[in-house]
Amino acid sequence: MTKRQPINLYEYEKLAADLIPHPEWDFVEGGATDEITVRRTRDAFDSIMLRPRMLVDVDQRDLTTTVLGEKIDFPVMLCPAGHHGRAHSEGEIATVRAANEMNVGMILSSGSSVVMEDVASASTRPIWFQQYFYRDRAMTELMAHRAEESGYSALCVTLDASVQSKRERNIRNNYTGLSTPNYDGMGNEEDFSVRSTYRPSSDDAPTNVSGLVSPKVTWEEFGWLASKTDLPLIAKGVMTAEDAQLAVDHGVKAIIVSNHGGRSLDSTFATIEVLPEVADIVNGRAEIYIDGGIRRGADILKAIALGADAVLIGRPIFWGLAVDGSDGLKHLLSILRDELDSTMGLCGKPDIQSIDRTVVGRKSPLLDLI
Ligand SMILES: Cc1cc2nc3c(=O)[nH]c(=O)nc-3n(C[C@H](O)[C@H](O)[C@H](O)COP(=O)(O)O)c2cc1C
Incomplete structure (x- = not known):
């Protein structure tokens, strides 16, 4: 690390903006159309x-938890x-080295730069694989099979990117994306013709894959x-809540409340706004994680208070x-950990299990008075 070390995620973002070439930076940071969802997801x-409680013994704080039975720090x-x-x-x-050393979870994208087998063998702790429901079921099955064979311990299926979104930064930059090993x-012949007719700009899946994702499949x-x-799964x-119920009915073990970081459909609610309805209907039948706009330890505490078992970060990976x-x-993750630790202590919450809805509020108490 040269010069001054960043002290929060926003400082990482600022530094990264000067290090990642402009069209790539726009791809990472950007969202769909007016980026209303990007902003709302963060602002929410x-x-x-927070409603902190005093005189609780918070001398020993325990931030550890489990996700699908795997312990994370x-x-x-x-x-x-x-x-x-x-x-x-x-x-x-x-x-994966950072995730291993910090003992946190990682979900590898099917659009990774490094082939999935190599990432799996570089990992010393359980990691999960993300894929799509492809038009070609054989491809869906093959990707799942490769993930299982190479040692991934869960399969995450992304549901919100089966139709291309309009990302205007990419269109403006004439950004054509990258291919993945x-x-x-x-892919069969039909897939190849999809590849050649690909229109640049929008999916997180690289250029030759976005057309392969099925817009047709159902629960x-x-x-x-x-x-x-x-x-x-x-x-x-x-x-x-409706889709959370269907997900549980169809046997999924965990749900990620996500709006794809505002990159797919614009004008959705923030993920934190819909988390409670999902948590209420799921009612412990599956684990619940949330992503989108998590930038502070306090955001993690708020998400857990409203029903999440864990949170995920997206863009900050690129910043770090x-x-x-x-x-x-690793350092960026340690910032989040330390911020969560002090926020928990100051709220009177010594461990993850003690964080409940009573620690958050949205309506000012003054509204009832004046
Ligand atoms: C550059 C970039 C690429 C992404 N690629 C994928 C992907 O391949 N699969 C996927 O399910 N989500 C993908 N996402 C969405 C993230 O998993 C996540 O939902 C989102 O980034 C969370 O919001 P945050 O960036 O505000 O933390 C991508 C996000 C970014 C920023």
């Missing part, structure tokens, strides 16, 4: 206030996000996939990697 955290995981190579030459190898040599596809793999992109590779990402 700031509108939630604090309730943070790394989102599936395509091509870490755009931030650092080691790509996801640097990422995970799909090399895959039954989870039952079919469960019959093809022993891995627990996670549904990423749930934004309503760009600034100082694996060490940068």
